[in-house]
Amino acid sequence: MxxxxxxxxxxxxxxxxxxxxxxxxxxxxxxxxxxxxxxxxxxxxxxxxxxxxxxxxxxxxxxxxxxxxxxxxxxxxxxxxxxxxxxxxxxxxxxxxxxxxxxxxxxxxxxxxxxxxxxxxxAEQGSPSVLRCVKCGREDSAELNARAGDHLCASCRTDPQAAAELLLDLARSSDPALAGITGYTLLRELGRGGMGAVYLARQQVTGREVALKVMLPKVATNQVARGRFLREVVITQELRHPNIATLHDAGFAGGTFYLTTEYCPDGSLDQLVARRGGRLPVDEAVRLFAAALEGLAHAHERSVVHRDLSPSNILLHRAADGALTPKISDFGIAKAFDLAGLSGLTLTGATAGKPSFVPRLQVVDFREATPAMDLWSMAASLYWTLTGLVPRDFPPKQDPWLAVLQSPAVPIRERTPQLPGPLAEVIDHALAEQPGSGFRHAADLRRALLAAV
Known part of the structure; x- marks a missing residue:
């Protein structure tokens, strides 16, 4: 072994x-x-x-x-x-x-x-003395310690579209690992982040449109890491609910992971809030989050925890009558990618983002995954949707992870005094982080929100 x-x-x-x-x-x-x-x-x-x-x-x-x-x-x-x-x-x-x-x-x-x-x-047994990019063939010494497995050089990791096009080319050559994206073409980019990018793709024969996400590992990818991540993906694929964006297929080839998910043409919640001037009215925001909490409850009942909830992964689908339906996407995907070691070092000063929607427990116990963590992140997302601000203060030069450890959420009425008192009490309670505080079940938070407006 x-x-x-x-x-x-x-x-x-x-x-x-x-x-x-x-x-x-x-x-x-x-x-x-x-x-x-x-x-x-x-x-x-x-x-x-x-x-x-x-x-x-x-x-x-x-x-x-x-x-x-x-x-x-x-x-x-x-x-x-x-x-x-x-x-x-x-x-x-x-x-x-x-x-x-x-x-x-x-x-x-x-x-x-x-x-x-x-x-x-x-070091891992069998670690190579020379790293060679599986895409361009260039020798690379960018990693701190070499790992065995498929390696993408730093240059290739900055070009997710080239990685996506390579995957589709390999799929046309009947690569069995890419059966899920055979016959698709890229239409346009939908967004990108630290792990890769998402594209709108269409299957030529059926006309079916999906969101194609390519995820580019920052370290060489061995069989153990691939298996660890793809096992988490299989769990997510089994979720079926109107308020969860369906995950269709997933795979790995050419040093790159791919996922195809349900395409939601109305974008994400953060995009909607930006179009509306930075916040949503109370009634609309609570309606959207009450529906999203139904999807979250469905996942939690099946022991699936998201671990990375934020307004950017609450997607929106507009029905024929104009009503927007929220659909939570990427259940456990980003965190599973990180836990498999594929993101490299992510909490150090050079690469750390601002953990605006991360509960404190997720920092002190990195591998922990509980429904209560998702509920904190959901409440933080609602807080932002109503106020345009995140719950914690993040001073410009302060280490953001220390802020998570030591700074409690600012009471929401200090941000928006006109918010109804009962709703403010529910959100503040959901953002309490003392042991045993807050909500423990998505259905409880949903009922409390609906009763408060």
């Missing part, structure tokens, strides 16, 4: 138990004194200068990075201080300074307070 890559933290100084933390899958960990940290440092006199949330490790074996959160005494990497708020600054002021990430290598040592961790990097 092939030995997987791993990143190990071994305690070589300090009383911490356990003395070894082994990570052989994609994850993140926050180190500090807070009880939700892992590893959690003790609150004794030897660690009184350690912050509650001290630093972040972003791990995608065999790659790993560390970033300080503006801690009181800093984080030391091989005895070099890599972060510390200035003398006299409050924790909040220190948090407003974003410190860079630092790549970890085999044998590095991280010191936090009086605890020292030694980093051990174990």
């Amino acid at each position: 092939t030995r997987p890559a791993s990143v190990t933290l071994t305690v070589i100084q300090g009383p911490l138990e356990p003395a070894e933390f082994v990570f052989d899958e994609r994850t993140t960990c926050v180190i500090g004194r807070s009880r939700d940290c892992h590893p959690k440092l003790p609150g004794d006199t030897d660690h009184q200068t350690v912050s509650r949330h001290h630093c972040l490790l972003d791990i995608n074996p065999p790659d790993a990075c560390v970033r300080d959160f503006g801690s009181r005494n800093g984080t030391f990497l091989n005895d070099r201080k890599i972060g510390q708020r200035e003398q006299g600054q409050t924790p909040e002021e220190g948090a407003a300074t974003a410190f860079p990430e630092h790549v970890l290598g085999d044998g590095d040592e991280i010191r936090i307070g009086n605890t020292v961790f030694r980093v051990t990097i174990t």
